[in-house]
Amino acid sequence: MPTVSIGDADIYYEEAGKGPALILVPGLSGLGSFWAQQVREFSRDFRVVIHDHRGTGQSTHSRIRYSVEQMAGDVLRLMDKLGIAAAHLVGHSTGGAIGQVIAQDHPERLQSLVLSATWAGRDPFFRRLFESRKEVLLNLGVEAYLRASVLFLAPPWWVSANDAAIAESHRQAMKAAAPVEVMASRIDAIVAFDRRARLGEIRTPTLVIVAADDTITPRFYSDELAERIPGAKLVVLEGGGHFAPQIMPEPYNAAVGAFLRAQR
Helix, strand or coil: CCEEECCCCEEEEEEECCCCEEEEECCCCCCHHHHHHHHHHHCCCCEEEEECCCCCCCCCCCCCCCCHHHHHHHHHHHHHHCCCCCEEEEEECHHHHHHHHHHHHCHHHEEEEEEECCCCECCHHHHHHHHHHHHHHHHHCHHHHHHHHHHHHCCHHHHHHCHHHHHHHHHHHHHHCCCHHHHHHHHHHHHHCECHHHHHHCCCCEEEEEECCCCCCCHHHHHHHHHHCCCCEEEEECCCHHHHHHHCHHHHHHHHHHHHHHHC
16 A cells, blocks of 8 residues: 655555646545545546555544645655645645635645635634534544434435444444544644635646535635635536535536646
């Protein structure tokens, strides 16, 4: 299994394809496997790199105080280790927060940016949602957290149609779960994140994309990003919930792929 040391942690990564570098950064779950249907599509034109965030999956489950800035630093160090001076970056949810940090603090490392189902900074809804999810995690455990989370992450019709597959994915997730305190610290990190004041600094060509029925990062978060990032383009997908890249991959890949190929 490919891992690379970034100094104080080992990061699990995979890559496929040849061409300009494209980093796909997942959300709070932190698992690079989230992007399976995008890797197949985009590796025809790009050197696609995915990874498990520190604190998740097959990367080191460091017991540190997590922050989005720390997560962005891990991505940059992974790029350094892989010899990638600059890349196109697609960041989903927490990955989009990571993308904002890199675009603001290290713009020379990005050739284009896709902000997928993400947000610029917490508001009362975001705070309440993730405080509640953290309470479930701490008081009822990882299994209850996973069962509750899917009700927000995916549309009701998809949950009803995929009950057995969801149960199996939760069993697999339980096997690889990080310690609860690590998961809780990562939730604290995204609740603390707020880069609204610096959105106007982003000059990287940017696409903002969200599903109309996303209940984790509702459309108005993406409207704010698209309005405040100079020249950003907004795409609103008809459906797919917060997990649109998995649930509705064809329209998602078409929109993101067209943008990325135009930036080559």
